[in-house]
Amino acid sequence: MKTSYKTRYAASPQDVKSYDTTRLREEFLIDDLMVPNKINLTYSHYDRFITGSAVPTSAPLKLESIDALKANYFLERRELGIINIGAAGKVVVDGQTYELDHKEALYLGQGNKSVEFSSNSADDPAQFYLNSTPAHKAFPNKKIGKNDVEVIELGAPETANARTLRKYIVNSVVDVCQLQMGMTTIKPGSSWNTMPAHVHDRRMEVYFYFEIPSDQAVSHFMGEPQETRHIWMSNNQAVISPPWSIHSGSGTSNYSFIWGMAGENLDYGDMDHCKINELK
Numbered sequence: 066m067k068t069s070y071k072t073r074y075a076a077s078p079q080d081v082k083s084y085d086t087t088r089l090r091e092e093f094l095i096d097d098l099m100v101p102n103k104i105n106l107t108y109s110h111y112d113r114f115i116t117g118s119a120v121p122t123s124a125p126l127k128l129e130s131i132d133a134l135k136a137n138y139f140l141e142r143r144e145l146g147i148i149n150i151g152a153a154g155k156v157v158v159d160g161q162t163y164e165l166d167h168k169e170a171l172y173l174g175q176g177n178k179s180v181e182f183s184s185n186s187a188d189d190p191a192q193f194y195l196n197s198t199p200a201h202k203a204f205p206n207k208k209i210g211k212n213d214v215e216v217i218e219l220g221a222p223e224t225a226n227a228r229t230l231r232k233y234i235v236n237s238v239v240d241v242c243q244l245q246m247g248m249t250t251i252k253p254g255s256s257w258n259t260m261p262a263h264v265h266d267r268r269m270e271v272y273f274y275f276e277i278p279s280d281q282a283v284s285h286f287m288g289e290p291q292e293t294r295h296i297w298m299s300n301n302q303a304v305i306s307p308p309w310s311i312h313s314g315s316g317t318s319n320y321s322f323i324w325g326m327a328g329e330n331l332d333y334g335d336m337d338h339c340k341i342n343e344l345k
């Protein structure tokens with residue numbers, strides 16, 4: 066069995082106030098991503114959002130259904146977003162092959178029965194990051210190449226938050242039920258993402274941090290705006306952000322991250338911003 070999964074339940078902000086470092090990490094940190102020759106998944110009860118990775122080496126990896134879905138196949142009642150952060154690879158979906166180069170993405174709609182991941186080179190594998198959410202309507206599969214994304218420049222060097230945000234799977238690029246995904250890259254010399262911070266109680270979010278140098282780290286900030294906590298993150302780790310929580314981070318170097326969201330609406334701009342000098 067090359068597919069395994071863990072379950073994470075939803076926690077209330079009242080409870081999270083009393084969590085120590087260990088408990089906070091047990092509930093929110095995902096630290097088993099990008100393991101070669103495995104599909105590792107985390108099933109969160111926040112919006113039933115699945116976060117995972119597939120790193121095929123010499124043999125392809127098949128996306129199998131997991132017991133938590135009680136489904137005949139993984140995408141029976143789900144949609145899936147895939148972003149490749151490794152070398153070139155392929156995703157074969159019901160006989161159709163999609164070539165995914167570094168930082169290319171694929172949206173798969175509900176109803177696809179067979180999904181198989183492979184790398185073009187076993188020594189330099191593809192690294193597929195996966196986000197999946199419940200879906201009850203089948204939208205067409207779509208590859209999103211580097212030229213298909215919507216690019217926004219945010220922040221400034223003076224406030225150490227200069228970054229480039231790329232929207233890959235949003236409803237202006239591809240038809241989706243509820244999944245949204247994109248990638249943000251912090252510019253050299255800057256460290257802060259998503260600052261000014263925001264919450265969006267309509268949607269939960271998962272952040273996957275990558276391109277962090279091995280001797281550096283990112284401190285991820287979570288919690289209600291007036292009751293924040295932090296989690297130190299290493300390269301290729303993800304963190305679940307409850308709908309009531311801010312999700313912001315500051316690195317000891319620059320880095321990139323993939324954000325994925327699901328919930329009540331598809332309005333990317335629906336955020337309640339927090340005043341920086343009012344955070345606690």
Ligand SMILES: O=C[C@H](O)[C@@H](O)CC(=O)C(=O)O
Pocket residue numbers: 219228230247248249258259260265270312324333336
């Ligand atoms: O709700 C939106 C998400 O938190 C991210 O898209 C924000 C982000 O990448 C950034 O500002 O750096």
Ligand SMILES: [Zn+2]
Pocket residue numbers: 263265270312
């Ligand atoms: Zn957000």
